[in-house]
Amino acid sequence: MNHTAPLRLLLVHAHPDDETLTTGGTIAHYAARGVQITLVTCTLGEEGEIIPKELQGLASDQSDQLGGYRIGELQGACKALGVTDFRFLGGIGRWRDSGMTWSQPGYAGELSEPHPRAFAIGDRREQEAELETMLREVRPQVVVTYTDDGGYGHPDHVRAHQITMSATSRVAEVERVFHTVRPRGALADGLQRLSKSEGVPFPIADIEELAHIPDDAVTTALDVTDQQSSLMNALRSHETQISLWSDLRNSGPSAAGFALSNGIAQPILDVEHYVLASGTPDGCADDLFGT
Numbered sequence: 001m002n003h004t005a006p007l008r009l010l011l012v013h014a015h016p017d018d019e020t021l022t023t024g025g026t027i028a029h030y031a032a033r034g035v036q037i038t039l040v041t042c043t044l045g046e047e048g049e050i051i052p053k054e055l056q057g058l059a060s061d062q063s064d065q066l067g068g069y070r071i072g073e074l075q076g077a078c079k080a081l082g083v084t085d086f087r088f089l090g091g092i093g094r095w096r097d098s099g100m101t102w103s104q105p106g107y108a109g110e111l112s113e114p115h116p117r118a119f120a121i122g123d124r125r126e127q128e129a130e131l132e133t134m135l136r137e138v139r140p141q142v143v144v145t146y147t148d149d150g151g152y153g154h155p156d157h158v159r160a161h162q163i164t165m166s167a168t169s170r171v172a173e174v175e176r177v178f179h180t181v182r183p184r185g186a187l188a189d190g191l192q193r194l195s196k197s198e199g200v201p202f203p204i205a206d207i208e209e210l211a212h213i214p215d216d217a218v219t220t221a222l223d224v225t226d227q228q229s230s231l232m233n234a235l236r237s238h239e240t241q242i243s244l245w246s247d248l249r250n251s252g253p254s255a256a257g258f259a260l261s262n263g264i265a266q267p268i269l270d271v272e273h274y275v276l277a278s279g280t281p282d283g284c285a286d287d288l289f290g291t
């Protein structure tokens with residue numbers, strides 16, 4: 001699909017940090033090539049856990065200031081990735097991080113009463129209307145969000161998927177919608193590299209602990225090797241959510257890794273993968289915008 005108009009990419013993410021964790025290399029790749037990037041984040045991440053001990057007082061059950069702090073983290077990550085247009089769905093604070101109140105049967109996590117502004121139980125029509133308004137204003141050729149299970153089941157990720165698929169279906173200018181995914185093969189290779197690198201400060205994840213999809217479901221693989229330093233800087237900005245390290249012996253990006261607040265080491269991949277959810281697949285093997 002040949003594009004004469006300037007290319008525009010809009011991404012819909014649930015919490016500050018998701019944009020970097022799942023699509024950071026992609027954002028930096030296209031921003032560096034002059035593509036107009038719009039990042040829509042649906043919550044402020046108010047219910048997140050906090051890694052640095054000295055910041056624990058920000059937690060939702062203490063001063064409840066984590067949401068505001070994570071706006072700053074997101075600003076830093078956007079600067080590192082080259083994003084100047086980043087927005088919160090419904091405006092700052094309209095929807096709140098729902099927490100890990102998973103309704104999935106068998107999930108043993110704490111099930112707390114969701115907050116009245118919780119994104120995952122909010123008015124879906126209002127959320128879709130907000131997103132549709134942004135889509136009609138930005139007119140992105142490509143939109144990125146999560147798979148129908150939200151990638152790993154988080155209710156905010158599931159809701160972000162739902163409203164994005166509904167809103168984009170009503171906006172003709174959106175040519176393609178992609179879901180960000182991690183294929184088993186690339187994840188396994190990354191875990192293998194971590195197991196061979198030095199200075200990994202956390203136990204390395206077992207692949208079955210990490211969300212992933214079968215390799216043959218991937219439609220698009222974007223090489224982001226040339227964006228690893230921007231990606232590392234953006235990951236570093238999300239200090240309340242992400243611990244980061246690289247193997248000083250092997251400075252190659254593939255030796256770098258991260259851990260969330262659960263303290264499980266995961267690899268930083270040099271390729272970011274997608275599944276084309278709607279639109280023509282022409283030329284999409286290694287480019288979200290196709291030929």
Ligand SMILES: CC(=O)N[C@H]1[C@@H](O[C@@H]2[C@H](O)[C@H](O)[C@@H](O)[C@H](O)[C@H]2O)O[C@H](CO)[C@@H](O)[C@@H]1O
Binds near residue numbers: 015049261263
């Ligand atoms: C990557 C992502 O979506 N993070 C969410 C998630 O955070 C995880 C959650 O606190 C879990 O209990 C931890 O084990 C895990 O390490 C965290 O990444 O959920 C948070 C609460 O909704 C959210 O703020 C965070 O952005």
Ligand SMILES: [Zn+2]
Binds near residue numbers: 014015018154
């Ligand atoms: Zn998230």
